[in-house]
Each structure stands twice: as C-alpha cells, then as structure tokens.
Amino acid sequence: MSGDVETMLRGPGAFEVARRALEEMERHRVWPTALNFELWTHVVVAPDGALAREIARLIDSGEAFTDTVSDELAATYLPKARLNDHIRDAGDALSKELASVSKAIQTARKSSEVYGKTLASASRVLDDEQDPAELRQTIATLTAATRRVHKENRALEERLEDSTNEVNRLREHLEQVRRDATTDGLTNLANRKAFDDELDRACDEADEGGWPLTLAVIDIDHFKSFNDTWGHQTGDQVLRFVASVIGKMGSAPRVVARYGGEEFALLFPNETAASAFAVLETIRREVSSRMLKRRSTNEDLGTVSVSAGLAERRPGEQPPALMERADEALYASKHRGRNRTTSAEDMANAA
Numbered sequence: 001m002s003g004d005v006e007t008m009l010r011g012p013g014a015f016e017v018a019r020r021a022l023e024e025m026e027r028h029r030v031w032p033t034a035l036n037f038e039l040w041t042h043v044v045v046a047p048d049g050a051l052a053r054e055i056a057r058l059i060d061s062g063e064a065f066t067d068t069v070s071d072e073l074a075a076t077y078l079p080k081a082r083l084n085d086h087i088r089d090a091g092d093a094l095s096k097e098l099a100s101v102s103k104a105i106q107t108a109r110k111s112s113e114v115y116g117k118t119l120a121s122a123s124r125v126l127d128d129e130q131d132p133a134e135l136r137q138t139i140a141t142l143t144a145a146t147r148r149v150h151k152e153n154r155a156l157e158e159r160l161e162d163s164t165n166e167v168n169r170l171r172e173h174l175e176q177v178r179r180d181a182t183t184d185g186l187t188n189l190a191n192r193k194a195f196d197d198e199l200d201r202a203c204d205e206a207d208e209g210g211w212p213l214t215l216a217v218i219d220i221d222h223f224k225s226f227n228d229t230w231g232h233q234t235g236d237q238v239l240r241f242v243a244s245v246i247g248k249m250g251s252a253p254r255v256v257a258r259y260g261g262e263e264f265a266l267l268f269p270n271e272t273a274a275s276a277f278a279v280l281e282t283i284r285r286e287v288s289s290r291m292l293k294r295r296s297t298n299e300d301l302g303t304v305s306v307s308a309g310l311a312e313r314r315p316g317e318q319p320p321a322l323m324e325r326a327d328e329a330l331y332a333s334k335h336r337g338r339n340r341t342t343s344a345e346d347m348a349n350a351a
Contacts, residue, residue, distance in 0.1 A: 184258040187243035195257035214268040214276040216310035221338040223262040273312035280308040280341045307333035311344035
C-alpha cells in the first residue's frame with residue numbers, strides 16, 4: 001500500500017489526495033504535522049485499509065489524536081517507521097552483545113596478565129635452590145593457576161561462540177527486514193523503492209561495462225473498472241495473477257517489481273529492446289489467454305489484458321529520462337487500443 005500512496009502523490013491526482021487529507025485532518029481537529037499528513041494520505045488512498053479502520057476506531061472512541069498516538073500508528077502501519085524500529089532494535093541488541101564480548105575479553109586479558117606474573121614468579125623460585133616442600137608448593141600454585149586460566153579461556157571461547165551465533169542471528173534478522181522493506185506485500189515482487197535502487201545501479205553498471213539496458217513498464221488494462229465491478233479483493237487476486245506471470249520472466253539478472261497500483265516494471269540488464277520485446281509479448285499473450293474465476297464464488301471473471309512499453313537505454317541516459325520514454329511507449333500502447341507492446345525505439349524510427 002505504501003507504493004500506492006507514493007504513486008498517487010506523483011500522479012495527476014496528487015493534489016486532490018493532499019487536499020482531501022488536509023480536509024479530513026481539519027474536520028477531526030488533527031494538527032497538520034508531517035507525520036499526521038503521511039498517516040492521513042494513507043487513509044485517503046486506502047479508506048478500507050487497516051490504518052484507516054484503526055483511525056476511525058480512535059475517532060469514534062473520542063481518543064485524542066496526540067503525537068504519541070501518531071507515533072504508535074506510524075510504528076505499526078507505516079513501512080518506513082517499522083523498518084526504522086527494526087534497525088534501531090537490532091542496533092541496540094548488537095551494541096549490547098559487543099559490550100558483553102568486550103567485557104569478556106577484558107576479563108580474559110586480566111587473567112592472562114595474572115597468570116603471566118605467576119609464571120614469572122615461579123620461574124624465579126625454581127631458579128633458586130628449594131627444599132622439596134617449597135618445590136611442591138610452587139608446582140601446586142602453577143597447576144592451580146593453569147587450571148584457572150584454562151577454565152576462563154574455555155568460558156571465553158563459549159562466550160565468543162554464543163556471540164558469533166547471536167550476531168549471525170541479528171544479521172539474518174536485518175536481512176529479512178531489508179527484504180520485507182523492499183518487497184511488495186501483495187505480489188511478493190520488489191517494490192518501487194527497490195526497483196528505483198536497482199535501476200540506478202544497473203545504469204551505472206551499463207556505463208562501466210558498455211552493455212545495453214532495457215526498461216519496460218506493464219499496466220493492467222481497464223483495471224479500475226474491473227475493481228469497481230468485482231471489488232478490491234478480486235482486484236487483488238488479478239494483481240497477484242499478473243504478477244505471477246511477469247515474475248516467471250524475471251529470473252536474475254532481470255528485475256521485476258510492482259511499481260505502483262496496477263503497474264509493473266521490468267529491468268533487462270545486458271539485453272536489447274528486441275530481446276525485451278519478445279519477453280513482453282510472451283507475458284501479454286499468457287495473461288490474455290487465461291480465463292479467470294473468482295475464488296470465493298467460482299464465478300467467471302472473463303479475461304484481462306495488459307499493455308506494455310519499453311525503452312532501450314541510450315549511452316549516459318539518466319534513469320528518469322529512461323523511465324519517461326518507457327512510459328511514453330506504454331501510453332502509446334494504451335492509445336492504440338491496449339493489449340499490445342510498444343517500443344520507444346520503434347516510435348522514434350516511425351517519427
């Protein structure tokens with residue numbers, strides 16, 4: 001849903017969403033702080049979502065919309081806030097673990113220093129002539145000191161092993177958090193933020209390697225009317241279906257993402273527009289060939305189609321310009337009747 005909000009705030013309806021969010025905040029006497037504005041834009045974009053339902057419950061109960069309440073809502077429902085909490089918690093745990101290891105190492109160092117002094121003292125004593133009783137006492141002292149150091153070293157080894165396991169656990173947890181933060185929850189594809197990062201990286205690598213890079217965007221045709229007819233839950237079912245078809249074509253190094261709403265994006269490193277065009281046509285034909293059924297009632301939903309546009313990157317071209325050309329190709333597919341693929345290169349040649 002976060003991707004939907006970001007998409008809305010960068011589209012034609014952005015100012016309308018912002019106005020409605022401010023109007024709702026004013027109607028409920030909520031201060032227009034940056035965090036509150038972010039919360040209420042989510043409410044406007046997804047009025048049936050979990051955040052909207054929780055805010056409605058708070059308002060109905062008469063609870064004041066304080067900064068504390070806003071922080072708690074953000075921590076629970078906003079992905080960025082949840083990510084920051086996870087990172088902070090993991091950082092605190094890691095700091096605590098490192099402090100514990102540091103203390104164990106300091107203790108072991110002191111024990112080693114004491115043991116070294118004991119050895120030096122015993123060496124001096126052994127150099128002198130001693131009676132058997134003194135010799136036995138020296139040996140007993142050395143034996144006890146050796147056992148103590150051995151025990152402490154073993155404890156340190158166990159502590160370091162536990163610490164290594166804990167650090168690995170924290171690393172895995174942060175990796176999972178990173179994956180969650182860069183994955184679209186509905187389709188399990190990469191989200192817009194992850195795709196934008198990959199696009200930047202791919203452009204840099206294409207410049208360094210001198211190889212081609214093609215960007216494609218795919219949009220589900222007439223998705224709004226489908227949603228209005230069958231409801232959002234069935235619409236989500238269609239989104240997952242289309243995502244599964246596209247995802248099958250996204251094996252590495254290709255990158256597939258839900259770019260927002262009913263739009264998907266694909267990145268083809270080291271592939272030309274001709275190669276990407278063939279992939280998009282395979283996707284388009286497979287999507288339109290399936291007869292869909294509503295899971296809850298088994299009703300026939302008919303078929304859906306997708307339109308696609310692609311652009312092969314020009315040398316040195318920046319990501320926004322590349323995305324703009326791919327979008328123009330997508331719009332051309334829409335204007336030409338939908339359920340088709342258009343290449344920006346073909347458009348340029350025709351012009």
